[in-house]
Amino acid sequence: MSDDRPLPYPDRDSEPYWNALSKGEFKLQRCDDCDAFRWPPRAICNRCHSFRASWSSLSGRGRILSWTCTHQAFAPAYRDAVPYIVVQVQLAEQDDILMIGGWRADREPMANEAVRVHLAKRNDDFTLPDWEPESELYSRS
Amino acid sequence: MSLRNQAAIVGIGATEFSKNSGVSTLTLAQRAIMAALEDAGLEPARVDGLATFRVGDSVLPMILAQSLGIKDLHYWLDQFAGGSGSHSIVGQAALAIHAGVADYIVCYRSLNARSEFRMGGTGRPLVDAVETQYQAPFGYFTPPQQFAMAAKAHMERYGTTPEQLGAIAVQQRAHAAHNERAMMREPITLDDYLASRWIVEPFRLLDCCLETDGAVAVVVTSPERARDLKQRPVLIRGASWGSGQTLFSNEQPDPTRTSAADMAPRLFEMAGVTPRDIDVAQLYDCFTYSVLVQLEDYGFCAKGEAGAFIESGATALGGTIPVNTHGGFLSEGYVHGLNHVYEAVSQLRGNAGERQVQGAEIALSTSQPGYVSGSTSALLLQRDA
Numbered sequence: 001m002s003d004d005r006p007l008p009y010p011d012r013d014s015e016p017y018w019n020a021l022s023k024g025e026f027k028l029q030r031c032d033d034c035d036a037f038r039w040p041p042r043a044i045c046n047r048c049h050s051f052r053a054s055w056s057s058l059s060g061r062g063r064i065l066s067w068t069c070t071h072q073a074f075a076p077a078y079r080d081a082v083p084y085i086v087v088q089v090q091l092a093e094q095d096d097i098l099m100i101g102g103w104r105a106d107r108e109p110m111a112n113e114a115v116r117v118h119l120a121k122r123n124d125d126f127t128l129p130d131w132e133p134e135s136e137l138y139s140r141s
Numbered sequence: 142m143s144l145r146n147q148a149a150i151v152g153i154g155a156t157e158f159s160k161n162s163g164v165s166t167l168t169l170a171q172r173a174i175m176a177a178l179e180d181a182g183l184e185p186a187r188v189d190g191l192a193t194f195r196v197g198d199s200v201l202p203m204i205l206a207q208s209l210g211i212k213d214l215h216y217w218l219d220q221f222a223g224g225s226g227s228h229s230i231v232g233q234a235a236l237a238i239h240a241g242v243a244d245y246i247v248c249y250r251s252l253n254a255r256s257e258f259r260m261g262g263t264g265r266p267l268v269d270a271v272e273t274q275y276q277a278p279f280g281y282f283t284p285p286q287q288f289a290m291a292a293k294a295h296m297e298r299y300g301t302t303p304e305q306l307g308a309i310a311v312q313q314r315a316h317a318a319h320n321e322r323a324m325m326r327e328p329i330t331l332d333d334y335l336a337s338r339w340i341v342e343p344f345r346l347l348d349c350c351l352e353t354d355g356a357v358a359v360v361v362t363s364p365e366r367a368r369d370l371k372q373r374p375v376l377i378r379g380a381s382w383g384s385g386q387t388l389f390s391n392e393q394p395d396p397t398r399t400s401a402a403d404m405a406p407r408l409f410e411m412a413g414v415t416p417r418d419i420d421v422a423q424l425y426d427c428f429t430y431s432v433l434v435q436l437e438d439y440g441f442c443a444k445g446e447a448g449a450f451i452e453s454g455a456t457a458l459g460g461t462i463p464v465n466t467h468g469g470f471l472s473e474g475y476v477h478g479l480n481h482v483y484e485a486v487s488q489l490r491g492n493a494g495e496r497q498v499q500g501a502e503i504a505l506s507t508s509q510p511g512y513v514s515g516s517t518s519a520l521l522l523q524r525d526a
Contacts, residue, residue, distance in 0.1 A: 006267060006277040014274060039390040040275055046391055066294035066396055069342040074262045074283045083339070086281045088290050088396065096394040100276045100290075111297035128278050 004077035007126050013041045016055055021127040026117050028097070030056035039097040060117035061092040061134070062099075064109045087131050089115055102130035109133075145411055148235035149367035149374040149525065152181025152360035153483045158324050158474030161256040162354035167200040170251035171208060173356035181360045182371030183245060185209050188360075190216035190246030192234050194226040194477075196268070198258035199251050216243035222516070224425060224509035227478020229518035232380030234361040244362060250479040251356035260475065261285060261352050272388040284427060285349055289341040291512045292430035294396040296343060298445070301433065303343065305448030307334035309429040310347045310471055312457045317468025319458075319496035324351055325472040348429045350470035357479040359486065367525070374525040375489045378503070379412030382518035384511070400511025402438035404519065409440075412521040416440045419521075420501040421488045422462055423481035425509045426469040432456075435510050436464075439519075458496060466496045481506045482520065489524040 010018045017040075020027045029038040031045040032052035043051055067087040073079045085103040103109060104118045114134035121127045154176025156162070156169050170193075178185055188211055191202040202217045216237045220226050227250065234246040254260035262283025267273050276282055295301050311331055317323035329347065337346040367374035383404035385393060409415060416439060424435045436447040441455075441462055450456070456464040467473045467484040474480060485504040487493045504522045511517035 005280065006282065008274045008278050010274070037390065040271065040388065042389075046389065066290045066297065068281075068286055068289040068293060069339070070280060070286060071339040072263070072285075072341065074286075075264070078280055081280060083342075084280060086279050086286070086290075088294070090394060094390060096390040096392050098388070098394060098396070100279055100281050102279045111294075122278070126278070130279075 007122065013043065017041045018126065020055060021119065021129065022125055024119055024127065026058045026060050026119065026129060027055045028058060029053040037094045037097055039099070059092050062089040062115055062131070064088070064111060064113045064115055065090045065098060067103065067109045085109065087115070089131050099129065102128065104130045104132040143411055144235055144239060144377070144380055145413065146364060146376045146378055146523070147239040148361050148377045149364045150231070150359050150377065150482070150486050150522065151362055151367045151370045151372055151374055152177040152183065153486050154178070154180055154358045155322065155476070155480065155483055156356045158322060158353050158355040158476065160354065162253055165200070166198070166251040166253055166356070167205065167208060169253070169354070169356035170200055170205050170249050170358070173251065173358040174209065174247050174249055177247060177358035177360050180372065183360065185211070187245050188247055189214060190234065190237060190243035192218035192230040192246055192248045193250060194220040194222040194230050195250070195252070196221065196223055198254070216246060224427060224478045225511055225516040226508065226518060227425070228380070228482065228506060228508040228520050229382035231359060231361060231377070231482060231520055232382055232518060235377045235380050238361055238363050244366065246361045247358050248361060248479070249356060249358035250477050252477060253354040254475060254477070255352040256354050259352055260477070261349065275388070285341045285344055288428045288430055288512060289344045291396045291434070292428070293343050295430065295434065298397055299448070301448040303335065304331060305451055306343070306348055306429040306433065307331050308451045309426070309432050309456070310334050312451070313426070313465050313469045314472045316458055316466050316496055317472035319494060320467045320473055323468040323473040324353065325468070344428060347471070350427050350475040351472070353474035353476060355474055355476050357476045357483050359479065359482055364525070373490055375486045376523045376525055377520060378414070378523040379408045379521035381408035381411065382516070383407070384516035396512070397434065399434055399438050400515055400517045401435055401507065401519070404517055405439045408519055408521060414503060414521060419462060419503050419505045421466060421485070421498040422464050422505040423466070423469070423485050423507070424464055425478060425481065425507050426465055426471050427475070427509060429471065431510055432464060435507060438510060439505065439507070458498070463498050466493065466498060478508050485520070485522050489522055
């Protein structure tokens with residue numbers, strides 16, 4: 001697969017998130033005062049407005065809210081990748097954390113299906129959180 | 142004090158809509174603005190306000206002002222926004238008119254969204270938005286993908302069908318047959334829709350609007366000044382903009398509900414109307430699905446029931462609430478929202494020709510409902526008595 005696909009571009013808020021992933025750790029900030037998780041990474045808690053937070057490990061579990069299958073290559077780097085499925089996952093930890101990720105199975109997802117994170121290394125600097133069905137193991141090809 | 146009926150739209154102008162204008166966004170804006178001023182019966186020298194929105198793809202209002210010989214702009218707005226801002230610029234012009242900041246404000250949008258900066262995302266640089274870094278690495282970075290994700294969730298939750306999405310495309314194409322400005326006027330059938338190629342499942346080609354080169358301008362002034370001009374004024378009865386649902390963990394985890402659902406009650410309250418009072422609606426149709434979800438979120442039908450509502454014919458010309466009577470962005474062209482305002486004004490003036498909704502007095506015109514950016518805006522317009 002082409003390596004021209006976009007990479008994450010960490011900013012001053014998101015750098016710890018991407019750094020943790022590159023070490024194989026799936027973490028988000030959790031508020032030190034009200035325990036709410038923050039997504040995407042940022043300084044303030046939108047529930048209690050605390051600036052205090054700690055990076056906390058996630059279970060890596062969630063459920064499928066929706067998905068798409070892209071047929072049109074919107075960038076040259078995806079010419080050989082189409083068609084491909086991208087999923088929207090609601091994390092088990094908190095209902096209002098919705099993440100976009102790649103899909104790691106040879107079939108379509110199902111609505112509300114339980115999934116777990118699959119950390120996919122893109123290069124030495126970046127690892128991306130993809131998702132696979134909870135019910136079966138992804139067979140690496 | 143309410144903004145209700147404190148400003149009016151007195152002129153509308155548009156360029157030809159095409160796949161390749163062959164000219165700059167500056168030239169397109171000049172053409173649309175001069176047409177709108179001609180329509181209003183105003184000299185360019187009277188213009189003391191300019192308002193636009195753009196995504197780094199169009200001419201600055203200050204440059205445009207100089208090119209028109211305007212030497213002292215009293216008001217300008219250069220809003221960084223996608224389609225969600227399309228109706229807020231008109232609402233903000235109404236605010237400025239009401240406040241006495243300016244007398245004649247031209248709102249415009251000019252873009253070469255096919256021949257230069259492709260609005261659909263194909264071949265375009267990534268958008269500098271906070272969510273991009275969390276989405277683009279998965280090959281997910283364009284509006285059709287983002288709206289397809291919401292549409293799929295709606296289909297799974299409420300049983301909305303491809304045929305119901307297709308009915309929107311078929312109805313709007315039938316409307317476009319009566320519109321000489323429309324880029325696509327050849328009628329289509331549901332079979333044509335179902336046979337069109339996949340772009341991003343569940344969207345086929347005919348779910349997607351037309352990447353378009355073109356410009357639209359509308360002139361806003363006070364109701365008093367409006368009554369001295371050439372056209373029958375169209376009053377801005379309500380104008381709202383809002384923001385809520387976004388990527389951020391903000392306790393709004395439902396992808397089948399848009400920011401329009403939060404904003405609509407405020408808009409209706411300001412205008413003192415209900416959805417039943419609306420005679421014609423121009424609903425932002427970047428994709429078929431955005432029409433469907435807005436029918437629910439603006440309260441024309443219950444949540445989850447828009448598919449059946451559309452299939453009943455309610456949204457077609459002759460139905461209880463004709464939607465996108467010009468063909469919409471799906472068939473007329475995509476001038477990023479402002480061509481909806483143009484059509485709403487035409488309908489309220491009663492000069493929409495074969496597609497005229499008889500006796501239309503109140504129109505709703507809306508912007509992108511707010512799934513992608515979380516922000517939205519809309520206008521309720523009324524024919525002057």
